[in-house]
Amino acid sequence: MSVTYLPLQAWNKHWQLDGQRVRCRLCRSVQDLTQASAFTHAPYCKARTVEAQYPSRELATLLQQKIRLGLF
Numbered sequence: 001m002s003v004t005y006l007p008l009q010a011w012n013k014h015w016q017l018d019g020q021r022v023r024c025r026l027c028r029s030v031q032d033l034t035q036a037s038a039f040t041h042a043p044y045c046k047a048r049t050v051e052a053q054y055p056s057r058e059l060a061t062l063l064q065q066k067i068r069l070g071l072f
Contacts, residue, residue, distance in 0.1 A: 005071055008062050014047060015055045022055045031055075 016023045021030045027045035038052035047053075 005062070005066050008066065011055070011058060011062055015059070022059070033059075 014025055016025055017033075018030060020033050022033055022039070023030045024039070024041055024045060024047055026047045027042035029040060029042050029045070031039050033056045035056070039055055041048045041053075
């Protein structure tokens with residue numbers, strides 16, 4: 001039986017993995033997973049916020065937490 005990990009599910013609402021890239025689900029902008037800089041959305045994207053977004057870092061943290069909790 002698989003267990004839904006809600007933080008990862010929330011991440012998936014905003015981001016999509018596309019090979020070695022991460023893509024914003026709203027504006028479809030992409031960034032390489034290994035790129036350390038903040039994500040750059042399209043100028044019109046409603047997902048842009050005042051604070052910088054680092055989807056690769058967020059994903060890595062979520063996966064580490066999931067492993068630590070024994071859910072992976």
